[in-house]
Amino acid sequence: MSLKKELLRQLDLDQLKKLIEEKNIEIRLSKIQKDFYANWDEKEKLVDILNDCENIRIADIEKYVPSFQNKI
Numbered sequence: 001m002s003l004k005k006e007l008l009r010q011l012d013l014d015q016l017k018k019l020i021e022e023k024n025i026e027i028r029l030s031k032i033q034k035d036f037y038a039n040w041d042e043k044e045k046l047v048d049i050l051n052d053c054e055n056i057r058i059a060d061i062e063k064y065v066p067s068f069q070n071k072i
Contacts, residue, residue: 005051007061015064016046023056 008016020027027049029037037045050056 002051004056004058004061005047007058007065008047008050010065011061013043013046016043016050019050019056019060019064020046023053023060025050025053025055 011019027046037048040048
């Protein structure tokens with residue numbers, strides 16, 4: 001598993017949504033993707049999608065991870 005995905009998993013759903021909003025990411029899923037994610041928990045779905053998002057860097061995620069907040 002990637003470091004990026006590990007860090008994303010440390011965020012709660014609200015933090016993931018704030019990150020999406022901050023980075024102005026619009027999530028559009030195809031019919032195939034909607035079917036694939038149909039039974040996924042919303043948080044896990046966002047983690048999986050954001051892991052593949054190239055305009056989110058590890059440094060962006062670290063701002064939301066509690067263990068990194070005092071170090072940045």
